[in-house]
Amino acid sequence: MFYQEVLCFSCKKIFRVYEGSLQYKQAKERKSSFFCCEDCSHKIRIEAILNFFR
Numbered sequence: 001m002f003y004q005e006v007l008c009f010s011c012k013k014i015f016r017v018y019e020g021s022l023q024y025k026q027a028k029e030r031k032s033s034f035f036c037c038e039d040c041s042h043k044i045r046i047e048a049i050l051n052f053f054r
């Protein structure tokens with residue numbers, strides 16, 4: 001399976017994005033320089049939901 005290694009802008013950890021995912025495509029085409037690992041995207045999603053109800 002093909003993957004790209006990208007840096008998470010939130011926790012500054014290198015993580016892998018696998019072929020077929022949107023982030024992989026963005027990494028390959030260098031369209032986006034900001035990537036977010038699964039842990040952080042999960043946290044961000046929860047925070048967004050919490051902010052919504054605040």
Ligand SMILES: [Zn+2]
Binds near residue numbers: 009011039
């Ligand atoms: Zn992260």
